[in-house]
Amino acid sequence: MKNFTVPSKEEVSEKNQLIFDQLNSSIGFVPNLYAYYAKNETALGDYLALQNRKSTLRAKEREIINLVTSQINDCRYCQSAHTAIGKMNGFTEEQIFEIRTGAATFDTKLNALAVFTKEVVVHRGKVAEATKQAFFDAGYSEANLIDVLLVVGDKTISNLIHNIAGFEIDFPLAPALENNSINV
Numbered sequence: 318m319k320n321f322t323v324p325s326k327e328e329v330s331e332k333n334q335l336i337f338d339q340l341n342s343s344i345g346f347v348p349n350l351y352a353y354y355a356k357n358e359t360a361l362g363d364y365l366a367l368q369n370r371k372s373t374l375r376a377k378e379r380e381i382i383n384l385v386t387s388q389i390n391d392c393r394y395c396q397s398a399h400t401a402i403g404k405m406n407g408f409t410e411e412q413i414f415e416i417r418t419g420a421a422t423f424d425t426k427l428n429a430l431a432v433f434t435k436e437v438v439v440h441r442g443k444v445a446e447a448t449k450q451a452f453f454d455a456g457y458s459e460a461n462l463i464d465v466l467l468v469v470g471d472k473t474i475s476n477l478i479h480n481i482a483g484f485e486i487d488f489p490l491a492p493a494l495e496n497n498s499i500n501v
Contacts, residue, residue, distance in 0.1 A: 337352070381416050388496075392475070
């Protein structure tokens with residue numbers, strides 16, 4: 318069986334070493350997921366460019382998408398990372414737990430986003446007309462829809478990488494949902 322490892326700074330290219338330095342300066346450490354991307358010459362920079370692109374969505378909205386997508390894709394690493402980031406963006410532990418189920422009943426607009434995201438991921442973009450209408454009725458636009466899909470894609474890439482490689486989770490472990498699943 319293949320043993321996947323996270324590279325150290327010395328084991329990655331000079332270009333990726335510079336990115337490691339930037340990450341250390343901005344967030345205080347290099348998350349294992351980002352370090353793993355650095356096994357590829359361009360993937361870390363490409364991924365960070367996608368993740369940090371200008372968006373029509375607020376940080377809280379992006380975290381909802383990240384949490385829902387990571388739960389459906391059963392990625393413990395991203396569930397844990399985005400639980401920590403969600404708290405930094407003002408969500409309570411209870412709200413995060415609910416968001417991971419695909420709902421945000423504490424806020425009508427955010428609930429429409431959570432439900433929409435859940436259907437996008439579960440049904441691979443084949444979202445019910447009523448769910449799409451609720452998304453737009455909540456105040457989201459087609460530009461927002463495109464940004465939702467970009468965040469789902471971004472997060473799915475990370476979910477797949479961790480689900481395959483299974484390296485150590487370097488964030489506080491998020492509590493598991495009952496049966497560690499979401500009703501789909």
